[in-house]
């Protein structure tokens with residue numbers, strides 16, 4: 001059969017068909033091909049284990065070993081993992097009792113109202129014992145840094161001080177107080193429980209020291225509260241990318257803090273009382289003022305006046321209040337007129353609660369809603385005004401507000417911002433911190449010696465928002481979550497209660513508080529979310545091995561996301577896309593775990609958890625920091641992992657790899673028959689065409705459910721006519737092959753960021769890698785550390801390369817030189833060990849587990865590999881379009897992708913779905 005577009009390589013399509021026919025003529029092989037999935041119609045969804053005889057091994061959960069091999073971003077603590085129930089049964093449930101529980105340090109801030117607890121959980125060291133060991137060593141050239149900081153996670157929890165027992169129970173149940181605290185990693189001087197010391201700050205560190213000794217047997221090492229607040233604030237402002245934000249008239253905007261231009265600033269901590277601290281540097285500060293009218297005043301007075309039972313109830317009341325019924329306005333005094341001579345409008349509050357004097361009303365005659373609003377406004381405004389006056393005293397322009405009085409509450413922040421803006425005539429700026437109330441506790445935590453936390457850099461911290469976090473972190477709660485089953489039952493209860501979080505949430509229009517001048521706010525925000533979902537603070541993962549990708553031309557200006565989700569239409573569109581993809585994803589995930597009842601339950605819980613995240617973000621897009629599409633796609637993968645779906649597309653990937661590897665030799669033969677120029681074009685076409693095998697795209701998944709791989713591949717090849725929608729191929733060809741007889745020098749090292757398993761990597765990227773190798777260019781295949789959709793991982797690549805190398809000398813020699821064939825093919829065909837002098841083919845992990853890549857946080861091995869690279873090839877929508885489309889590099893870059901989403905095609909390249917991008921950029 002002739003090639004589908006007349007191009008010779010398309011015979012590969014015929015080979016597919018031939019393979020299919022041959023196999024179907026043979027019953028034994030039919031099973032293989034079914035498994036291999038040439039026909040892909042919905043076969044994955046079988047929940048019946050018996051249908052699955054041939055694929056048992058594919059479907060089995062990976063061993064703990066395989067997990068430990070991977071991951072610059074450790075996800076699971078598998079220590080003491082145990083099989084639940086009968087270990088003989090297929091796909092038994094694995095319990096991870098110690099997931100995130102290897103706790104080595106914690107610190108407390110015991111305040112007048114709340115106890116804040118920060119604890120650190122550490123992961124076991126992750127050794128790289130896979131086939132890439134040699135590669136990794138060679139690439140990093142033995143120059144890997146040894147980091148003083150340990151990887152792990154920081155968790156944030158709070159309790160009411162009046163319920164100290166809950167806090168003590170939490171500490172006991174998490175074994176926070178046992179002997180490991182100081183004996184574990186940093187401080188070997190206090191090996192036993194009797195000597196255990198915990199860092200604590202706040203008045204309660206003094207008040208409750210005896211109780212801690214009595215109940216937990218630990219001594220409290222008291223840290224100064226102001227020292228801690230400043231240390232905590234400085235750490236957050238330097239280490240967390242999206243920590244500080246402004247909040248004006250309902251609009252939240254994250255502020256990029258320049259580390260070299262942070263000081264001086266005014267820190268205002270609004271707890272029970274208020275402290276105002278002028279901060280000039282690390283450990284350099286002065287408490288310049290304070291006010292006793294603070295959070296305790298609002299909550300205390302509010303409780304007396306309204307009979308509310310909780311702080312949140314009081315805050316929620318304020319949202320339905322009208323303060324004009326109780327505040328005396330300028331208009332009330334001036335007969336409805338402005339006092340324009342001094343710039344006061346009639347609606348300006350002249351005297352908070354002033355109307356209560358002249359009224360004949362008693363307390364009962366006032367609406368609690370109005371009282372709460374008037375009180376909140378009075379206190380917030382007063383704090384803003386005093387803060388400004390202190391900033392003025394010292395010539396400070398920036399004021400950061402922390403403390404749990406703020407509680408992420410729009411109206412409170414708007415009122416404070418208004419006061420600062422109004423009195424400073426726009427000269428000073430109020431900013432808020434996402435970890436608002438945890439400054440002191442963080443500071444106390446940092447006071448442990450030898451922690452090295454101060455040295456952590458922004459790129460070494462990754463914030464994650466597991467569903468367990470709002471539960472343990474946000475809610476003032478009882479016992480902690482022990483294992484996944486508890487989490488699931490919590491999720492079930494959560495939904496049964498009909499909490500708003502899973503219901504479709506209407507988009508809040510911008511400007512929710514509408515606090516222009518002293519006008520009556522048009523709205524005071526929506527219903528206050530229950531504590532369980534209100535937390536804007538995730539778990540901070542400390543990953544010392546992450547680095548900034550060294551080939552970014554301008555790391556400071558780098559923004560990974562191409563699509564800005566602050567545009568509400570865009571946000572709504574992508575939320576819909578992800579929601580609609582959920583049922584299919586859950587099907588795949590459940591099937592990947594053998595379709596057991598446990599897997600179904602987890603699948604259901606995952607769907608609810610992820611929907612809850614979406615609903616939360618829909619309501620408040622900036623809740624978890626600045627939101628881009630890459631964050632959403634990563635959140636989905638993280639959420640799958642949280643519910644222990646470690647590789648939802650495992651069997652699909654395996655099947656597509658097998659099929660593609662079977663036809664690879666024919667493709668290579670066809671390529672070798674071409675001249676250099678035709679070959680280069682065919683190779684690039686091959687990458688673009690095979691990028692269609694993407695289980696993350698709705699359109700593609702529909703295709704797979706309707707047709708066979710061969711149909712899809714054909715359709716894809718048909719789309720390959722040039723010019724592509726973005727087509728810099730001629731430039732690239734010139735760089736590779738030269739013009740007018742001049743041969744350019746080959747690249748020294750190319751980094752190929754690979755994307756999907758199956759045809760994409762085997763028939764697209766590997767042949768391109770082979771071409772580069774043939775030209776004398778070293779090739780580093782850069783793949784995910786953890787699975788994401790059907791993306792190939794660094795762990796899977798050596799086996800794929802080894803299989804491909806069986807049929808190709810170039811790949812074999814290069815893979816040997818790169819140390820990829822240590823186990824698979826140590827000997828050449830004649831049995832002798834070749835001393836290869838060929839350029840190496842290597843594999844490195846990229847440090848992430850997402851379809852996109854944020855190049856500010858990559859694995860150290862990728863960073864090392866990048867140092868000698870002069871060409872980067874980014875492939876696929878996630879890595880080359882959703883992220884990095886606008887990124888500039890210090891070396892040449894080729895961005896290749898098929899656009900498998902109509903809207904993105906229109907927006908990004910003014911094209912159509914299945915259009916292709918081949919963007920070549922010289923070094924900048």
Ligand SMILES: Nc1ncnc2c1ncn2[C@@H]1O[C@H](COP(=O)(O)OP(=O)(O)O)[C@@H](O)[C@H]1O
Pocket residue numbers: 110111112113114115160202270271272273294295296297298299311312402403404405406407437476
């Ligand atoms: N769930 C809550 N319970 C009690 N107070 C809360 C709650 N959430 C926010 N607050 C407010 O936060 C204030 C305490 O803030 P915080 O920073 O913890 O200070 P402190 O260290 O003085 O306890 C309270 O006085 C109250 O205004």
Ligand SMILES: CC(C)(COP(=O)(O)O)[C@@H](O)C(=O)NCCC(=O)O
Pocket residue numbers: 577581633691694695696697698699755756789851875876877878879882897900901902
């Ligand atoms: C998840 C993906 C980025 C993966 O694409 P890839 O990087 O594999 O080319 C892409 O499939 C995607 O953007 N999907 C969501 C949009 C859609 O379903 O149309």
Ligand SMILES: [Mn+2]
Pocket residue numbers: 694696755756789790791851876878
């Ligand atoms: Mn992909």
